[in-house]
Amino acid sequence: MKISRTSAQGLKQEFNVVVPSSDMDTRIHERLTVIGKKVKMAGFRPGMIPTTILKQRYGPDATQDAVEAVIRTAVSQISKENNLRQAAQPKVSIEAFDEGKDLEVKIEFEVLPTIELKGFDKIKLEKLVVDIPAVEVTKKIDEIVTNHKKFQPLAKARAAKDDDLIHLDVQATVDGKAFKGFDKHMHVIVGSEEKLLSGALEAAVKGVKAGDSLEVTEKFSEDFGNKAVAGKDLKLELTVTKIEEPAKVELNDELAKEFGCESVDDFKKRVQEALEREYTNLSRMRLKRHLLDALNSDYSFDLPEAMVENEFNAIWSRLRQELEEARRNGTLEEDDNRSEDELKKEYREISERRVRLGLIISEVAREKKIKVEDVEIRQAIFQEAMRYPNQTKEVFAFFQKNPQAVEQIAAPILEDKVVDFILTEVKLAEKKVSPEQLIEAIRGVVPGFEAEDETTEKAPAKKTSKGKTSKAKGE
Numbered sequence: 001m002k003i004s005r006t007s008a009q010g011l012k013q014e015f016n017v018v019v020p021s022s023d024m025d026t027r028i029h030e031r032l033t034v035i036g037k038k039v040k041m042a043g044f045r046p047g048m049i050p051t052t053i054l055k056q057r058y059g060p061d062a063t064q065d066a067v068e069a070v071i072r073t074a075v076s077q078i079s080k081e082n083n084l085r086q087a088a089q090p091k092v093s094i095e096a097f098d099e100g101k102d103l104e105v106k107i108e109f110e111v112l113p114t115i116e117l118k119g120f121d122k123i124k125l126e127k128l129v130v131d132i133p134a135v136e137v138t139k140k141i142d143e144i145v146t147n148h149k150k151f152q153p154l155a156k157a158r159a160a161k162d163d164d165l166i167h168l169d170v171q172a173t174v175d176g177k178a179f180k181g182f183d184k185h186m187h188v189i190v191g192s193e194e195k196l197l198s199g200a201l202e203a204a205v206k207g208v209k210a211g212d213s214l215e216v217t218e219k220f221s222e223d224f225g226n227k228a229v230a231g232k233d234l235k236l237e238l239t240v241t242k243i244e245e246p247a248k249v250e251l252n253d254e255l256a257k258e259f260g261c262e263s264v265d266d267f268k269k270r271v272q273e274a275l276e277r278e279y280t281n282l283s284r285m286r287l288k289r290h291l292l293d294a295l296n297s298d299y300s301f302d303l304p305e306a307m308v309e310n311e312f313n314a315i316w317s318r319l320r321q322e323l324e325e326a327r328r329n330g331t332l333e334e335d336d337n338r339s340e341d342e343l344k345k346e347y348r349e350i351s352e353r354r355v356r357l358g359l360i361i362s363e364v365a366r367e368k369k370i371k372v373e374d375v376e377i378r379q380a381i382f383q384e385a386m387r388y389p390n391q392t393k394e395v396f397a398f399f400q401k402n403p404q405a406v407e408q409i410a411a412p413i414l415e416d417k418v419v420d421f422i423l424t425e426v427k428l429a430e431k432k433v434s435p436e437q438l439i440e441a442i443r444g445v446v447p448g449f450e451a452e453d454e455t456t457e458k459a460p461a462k463k464t465s466k467g468k469t470s471k472a473k474g475e
Helices: 021-038 051-082 134-147 200-204 253-258 264-298 305-329 340-367 374-386 392-401 403-423 435-442
Strands: 002-009 012-019 091-096 103-110 124-130 151-153 165-174 185-189 213-219 233-246 427-433 461-463 469-471
Touching: 002 051, 012 051, 021 051, 051 091, 051 103, 124 264, 124 435, 134 264, 200 213, 200 233, 253 264, 264 340, 264 403, 264 435, 305 340, 340 403, 374 392, 374 403, 392 403, 427 435
Parallel strands: 124 427
Antiparallel strands: 002 012, 012 103, 091 103, 151 233, 165 185, 165 233, 213 233, 461 469
């Protein structure tokens, strides 16, 4: 095998690989021999099939296997001898090959750029520290207590009204057959925003009395998950077994224990700590964004085209899916007059930023020997599994079978560890602010806190609850 470098421009390197025909004949023959030991053919004992017959039947397969083996060997050898850090899978093209002739292959590599890290102590950042007033804590406590609904038997028999809890016995049928995917006993809060399908049930129970029977028909959507009932009517035969009214909830030691606290004082302390964590997290998200902005400005180097293209395709595909979904649901707000070319240009710039920052973070991790520990990955997978309590085994199995999924879940952990490291070296000035000042400071910076005038911002589009694309600055 003869390997020669034919081109080296920027991050791209091209190599030519030539394998003599005699070498290829040997490789193909060896492959046919392996195949001959495994296959069964009438009239021949295993391993005794003539090479000519094997070549007639399995020649193309043996040739392809031999060529692929040569390519794998060449890629490995080139990478090792030239110390190449590949940015993506190399492009391989067979330039010439035929029976009795040399195999000639062109292999194009795109490598990672060389990044010379600078001192992070030149970066100046401001860390906002929230001073939470007592009235804010009291307001949060009142909110929690108010939303902690409790119910008690009716003081006097009456018809159900808003906020009452209705207990129901249910018989559900579809096309006259019992529908097993529905609870036999359920309860509904009159006037609740939580709706079952069309919301007909919630409307029907208003004004009922204990012992009443009623019949409600709901309709499954055409795209309902269970295809057997999609688009069909769900008939509910209901009996009101009990009506309860809201009970007055007061903050006392008994209520505190329902939240896992020892006393009212313990409850208040935990609410205070929860608020502090919430504001600290928002402040850190702002700080991280400003750090990434600084890194993006400080570093300039060639970016691997393949990485940028893959990132852009992923972003663009996701955006198109979100827009299409919003159009189907009738929730798209056409508030962006930019052409597709203008949008593509914007998202390509976003892709370049993400790739650049990703390479910087990877280089910091490599040079400073920062890595994600196995225990951190296991914890992240566990937390992901807890999001699907009825499918935990399937989630764990998915990660066991998909190393790429494990890499994806480890990536944000590594990013945060690198960010934490860099923040220990930058010049950090603390500034005390009120909760309102923090919220104002993170508008247009932290996702979910959009700028007052979104239409003037240019940044990644994210679908809002209304289905439109918003221009959050955060990355």
